[in-house]
Amino acid sequence: MAPYSMVTVSSTSDPARRLAAIRSQITAAAERAQRPVESIRLVAVSKTQPAASIAALADLGQRDFGENYLQEAIGKIQSLADRSPKLVWHFIGQLQSNKTRPVAEHFDWVHTVDRLKIAERLSQQRSPHGPPLQVCLQVKLGDEATKGGVSPADLPALLRAVAALPRLQVRGLMALPPAEADEDAQRRWFAELRQLLVTCQTEHPQLDTLSMGMSADLVAAILEGSTLIRVGTALFGERLQSPA
Numbered sequence: 457m458a459p460y461s462m463v464t465v466s467s468t469s470d471p472a473r474r475l476a477a478i479r480s481q482i483t484a485a486a487e488r489a490q491r492p493v494e495s496i497r498l499v500a501v502s503k504t505q506p507a508a509s510i511a512a513l514a515d516l517g518q519r520d521f522g523e524n525y526l527q528e529a530i531g532k533i534q535s536l537a538d539r540s541p542k543l544v545w546h547f548i549g550q551l552q553s554n555k556t557r558p559v560a561e562h563f564d565w566v567h568t569v570d571r572l573k574i575a576e577r578l579s580q581q582r583s584p585h586g587p588p589l590q591v592c593l594q595v596k597l598g599d600e601a602t603k604g605g606v607s608p609a610d611l612p613a614l615l616r617a618v619a620a621l622p623r624l625q626v627r628g629l630m631a632l633p634p635a636e637a638d639e640d641a642q643r644r645w646f647a648e649l650r651q652l653l654v655t656c657q658t659e660h661p662q663l664d665t666l667s668m669g670m671s672a673d674l675v676a677a678i679l680e681g682s683t684l685i686r687v688g689t690a691l692f693g694e695r696l697q698s699p700a
């Protein structure tokens with residue numbers, strides 16, 4: 457049995473150890489891809505995690521956080537609002553059109569826009585006094601009924617319409633591809649999203665973001681050009697509860 461003091465030491469050093477491990481994974485993958493490590497932004501996915509765990513990572517220099525569930529997210533955003541430097545909040549959950557207002561009011565980024573109606577509401581509800589909401593369009597790559605996203609065929613028309621909305625700034629594409637065990641299979645999905653972005657860039661050269669890669673496939677995502685990875689479990693440990 458481990459002595460009590462060992463347990464205490466290892467649990468207090470967990471966030472620092474995990475963050476360092478992810479950062480070195482990012483650095484190694486960037487080297488393999490011959491890309492500058494600064495071109496990859498790490499979003500810590502803090503769904504189901506308490507504000508104290510977010511603050512602990514923020515104390516270590518982590519600034520970007522991702523949330524899926526509005527109700528728990530708003531409380532955490534408000535309780536951490538006075539931090540300096542300010543935290544950057546990314547909404548990565550499924551969006552319902554009747555729940556867009558709190559997203560428009562409290563978040564900096566939304567990664568899951570897949571319908572024009574939602575984009576129009578976010579634009580209407582975003583304050584004209586602050587910066588525009590940074591938006592990625594979610595693309596459906598596999599054929600999974602539970603996941604959202606616009607089809608690749610409908611992407612160009614949606615992108616053109618969203619890019620014209622005044623209070624949104626379209627930054628790029630996001631995907632949540634089917635889970636694959638090996639790196640080559642993971643890379644094929646991510647390469648597909650990268651190719652879609654390249655195609656979109658001919659008409660929209662301002663697009664600069666590929667939001668792809670999570671704990672299990674972030675290396676494959678970086679090798680295929682990801683500029684923003686969304687990492688939960690590998691930073692915070694296994695999620696204990698999942699809200700209904």
Ligand SMILES: *Cc1c(COP(=O)(O)O)cnc(C)c1O
Pocket residue numbers: 501503524548549632670671672686687688689690
């Ligand atoms: C939960 C979630 C993540 C993080 O997943 P992990 O496997 O815990 O890293 C990333 N992106 C989205 C959209 C999520 O819902």
